[in-house]
Amino acid sequence: MAVQAPKPTARRNLGGSLARLGGYGLLLxxxxxxxxxxxxxxxFATHERSEIFGSPPPLWFGGDLGTNYxxxxxxxxxxxxxxxxxxxxxxxxxxxxxxxxxxxxxFAMYEFRWRNQLFALVQATLLIPAILNLIPFYxxxxxxxxxxxxxxxxxxxxxxxxxxxxxxxxxxxALWLPGMAGAIGIFxxxxxxxxxxxxxxxxxxxxxxxxxxxxxxxxxxxxVRPVLGTxxxxxxxxxxxxxxxxxxxxxxxxxxxxxxxxxxxxxxxDVEWGAIMAGTALLxxxxxxxxxFAARQLMEGLTSGALKS
Numbered sequence: 466m467a468v469q470a471p472k473p474t475a476r477r478n479l480g481g482s483l484a485r486l487g488g489y490g491l492l493l494x495x496x497x498x499x500x501x502x503x504x505x506x507x508x509f510a511t512h513e514r515s516e517i518f519g520s521p522p523p524l525w526f527g528g529d530l531g532t533n534y535x536x537x538x539x540x541x542x543x544x545x546x547x548x549x550x551x552x553x554x555x556x557x558x559x560x561x562x563x564x565x566x567x568x569x570x571x572f573a574m575y576e577f578r579w580r581n582q583l584f585a586l587v588q589a590t591l592l593i594p595a596i597l598n599l600i601p602f603y604x605x606x607x608x609x610x611x612x613x614x615x616x617x618x619x620x621x622x623x624x625x626x627x628x629x630x631x632x633x634x635x636x637x638x639a640l641w642l643p644g645m646a647g648a649i650g651i652f653x654x655x656x657x658x659x660x661x662x663x664x665x666x667x668x669x670x671x672x673x674x675x676x677x678x679x680x681x682x683x684x685x686x687x688x689v690r691p692v693l694g695t696x697x698x699x700x701x702x703x704x705x706x707x708x709x710x711x712x713x714x715x716x717x718x719x720x721x722x723x724x725x726x727x728x729x730x731x732x733x734x735d736v737e738w739g740a741i742m743a744g745t746a747l748l749x750x751x752x753x754x755x756x757x758f759a760a761r762q763l764m765e766g767l768t769s770g771a772l773k774s
Contacts, residue, residue, distance in 0.1 A: 510743040517738050533743035542718055546726040554704040556641045561700045564646035569654025570685050590648045603713050610634045635716045650696050657692040698759055723748050
């Protein structure tokens with residue numbers, strides 16, 4: 466006759482319930498601490514400067530959003546800077562998706578000399594803080610711009626000259642061209658392809674006469690869509706928020722992105738904090754919407770391929 470295990474006592478049930486309530490309380494506090502800065506940013510965007518620094522500060526939305534928006538339009542080229550944000554983020558994201566997936570496919574499926582050493586070298590670049598690259602990046606772009614001066618002068622006034630193909634300082638390509646493939650993207654793509662795509666599938670496509678690029682385009686890309694979506698989100702958000710390198714390379718407000726242009730509103734005196742909050746809210750809103758609708762895709766892409774079956 467089987468002996469039944471003793472039922473949990475009421476004290477144990479009470480202790481488990483209190484532990485769960487405590488855990489839920491900590492999660493709630495953490496969630497409020499995360500959401501609070503965004504909430505107050507949107508609230509302050511609807512108030513004028515004097516109300517923001519009032520005592521107590523406003524806790525609910527006001528009626529000065531239109532006024533703050535008009536100040537933005539008067540003091541900075543707001544929508545031009547917004548378009549620069551969109552352009553830079555889209556170009557960098559598309560380039561990263563293409564070149565990182567190509568590199569990841571090569572590292573995962575091809576056997577060539579020094580493959581592991583080269584992959585380790587690529588990943589070693591992640592150990593270097595991005596801020597340390599700022600001065601070398603500026604020096605390279607400055608020297609490249611000077612080296613192209615003869616060509617820029619030769620084609621001045623022509624169609625190629627108007628496209629600024631030979632200029633680097635104060636041009637968008639100085640920002641997206643060096644960032645066409647990131648080490649983190651190559652790592653993600655290589656790990657996912659190596660774990661999710663069998664080599665037999667690639668070999669079968671070769672036997673059927675498919676070209677190497679055709680295998681990548683027709684077979685590999687459709688199978689790596691989860692990690693492509695995750696990499697696209699990470700890259701887009703990172704490019705959308707770029708500040709330091711944009712401030713160094715882009716010298717005119719017409720070519721700067723919105724985070725840098727908004728910073729110009731913070732002078733020593735007479736800072737329109739309501740307008741700055743309104744511009745920041747409009748800058749952050751697309752990222753919040755993107756995260757809300759793509760959070761599941763982001764989590765699935767980060768965890769898929771982590772374990773090999």
